[in-house]
Amino acid sequence: MSEFLVRLYPAAYRAAHGQEIFDVHREMTADLPRPARLRADADLAAHALRVRLGLDSASPAGRLFALAAPFALAAGAVDSGLHLTRWYTKLVLSPAPVWVQVSTMDGAGALHLLLSLLVCVGAVIALTGRWGLGVGVAVAGLLGTAAQWAFDAQVSDGGAIVPAAALLTVGVVLACPPDRRGDRRLSAAAGAVAAAGWFPVVVINAGTYTGAFAVTTDYGAWPMLVLAFAGAALALRARSSGLREMGAMAMASPSLVAHSYANAWGNLWPVLGTLLLLSAVAALTASLQAVRRHRH
Known part of the structure; x- marks a missing residue:
C-alpha cells in the first residue's frame, strides 16, 4: 500500500524523497491498528495530491491559500x-408578536437561517483556536447553502452567485495546507476584519429600520473595503509589494461579492465597483x- x-x-519529488517517505510511513504505521493505519494512508495520499497540485506549504500557491483561508x-x-x-x-x-413571526416562518427560510448560523459559529470556532472543528461546521453551512439553492433558487436574493460564492469559499x-492552518496572528487579523466589516453595517441597518438614519446605499461596499485595507495592512507590515496579500484578499472575497450583489438587487455595476476597491487599494499599497524603498 505504501509503495x-x-x-x-x-516523479521528480518521488525521485528525491520517495524512499525516505516510504521508510518513514512504513515505520510509523507498522504497529498501528487498521483504522489508524487507514487514516495515516489517507493523510499521505492527501499530501501527495497537494504536492502534485502545488498546494503544499512549501509552494507559493500553498502559502497564498494559507493566507487567504482565515479571511475567507x-x-x-x-x-x-x-x-x-x-x-x-x-x-x-x-409589531407582530415574536412567537407569531417565528411560528409562521416557512421551512426554506428557517433552514437558510440555520445554515447561516452554522457558518458564523464555525468561523468563530476556527478563528479562536479550534480550526478543524470550526472549519467543519462552517463548511457544512456553506455546502448546505449551495445545496439549498439548487433545490430552491428563490431562497436568496443573490441568485446563482450565492452557491458559487459558497463553493469557492469552501475551496x-x-x-489551506494542514501545517499552516490556525495561524494565530492571521486568525486574529481575520477576526478583526469580520468584526469591523459586520458591526457598522448592523448599526446602520438598525438605524435605517427605526428611521434614525436615511436608507443606506453602500451596496455592500463597506465589508469589501475593510477586507481590502486588511490586505494593505498585511503588505505594509511585511514590506512586500502587496500583490500576494491583495491576491489572497481577492480569493477570500466571494462571500462579500455575493453580499454586494444581493444588496444591489442584482445590479452588476455596484458589484464591479466593490471589486475595483481591491485593485485601487492594491495600487495604493x-x-x-515603492516610495518607502526609494527613501531607504
Missing part, C-alpha cells in the same frame, strides 16, 4: 452574520511600498 501511495507524488472564513461570517442580524432586527421591530478554506 502505491508514494507513486502518487510527482471571516468574509463568510460577515455575509451570514448580516443575514442573521437583518432577520433579527426585523423580528424585533415588527479556499480546504486548500504598491505605490506606498
Whole structure:
C-alpha cells in the first residue's frame, strides 16, 4: 500500500524523497491498528495530491491559500452574520408578536437561517483556536447553502452567485495546507476584519429600520473595503509589494461579492465597483511600498 501511495507524488519529488517517505510511513504505521493505519494512508495520499497540485506549504500557491483561508472564513461570517442580524432586527421591530413571526416562518427560510448560523459559529470556532472543528461546521453551512439553492433558487436574493460564492469559499478554506492552518496572528487579523466589516453595517441597518438614519446605499461596499485595507495592512507590515496579500484578499472575497450583489438587487455595476476597491487599494499599497524603498 505504501509503495502505491508514494507513486502518487510527482516523479521528480518521488525521485528525491520517495524512499525516505516510504521508510518513514512504513515505520510509523507498522504497529498501528487498521483504522489508524487507514487514516495515516489517507493523510499521505492527501499530501501527495497537494504536492502534485502545488498546494503544499512549501509552494507559493500553498502559502497564498494559507493566507487567504482565515479571511475567507471571516468574509463568510460577515455575509451570514448580516443575514442573521437583518432577520433579527426585523423580528424585533415588527409589531407582530415574536412567537407569531417565528411560528409562521416557512421551512426554506428557517433552514437558510440555520445554515447561516452554522457558518458564523464555525468561523468563530476556527478563528479562536479550534480550526478543524470550526472549519467543519462552517463548511457544512456553506455546502448546505449551495445545496439549498439548487433545490430552491428563490431562497436568496443573490441568485446563482450565492452557491458559487459558497463553493469557492469552501475551496479556499480546504486548500489551506494542514501545517499552516490556525495561524494565530492571521486568525486574529481575520477576526478583526469580520468584526469591523459586520458591526457598522448592523448599526446602520438598525438605524435605517427605526428611521434614525436615511436608507443606506453602500451596496455592500463597506465589508469589501475593510477586507481590502486588511490586505494593505498585511503588505505594509511585511514590506512586500502587496500583490500576494491583495491576491489572497481577492480569493477570500466571494462571500462579500455575493453580499454586494444581493444588496444591489442584482445590479452588476455596484458589484464591479466593490471589486475595483481591491485593485485601487492594491495600487495604493504598491505605490506606498515603492516610495518607502526609494527613501531607504
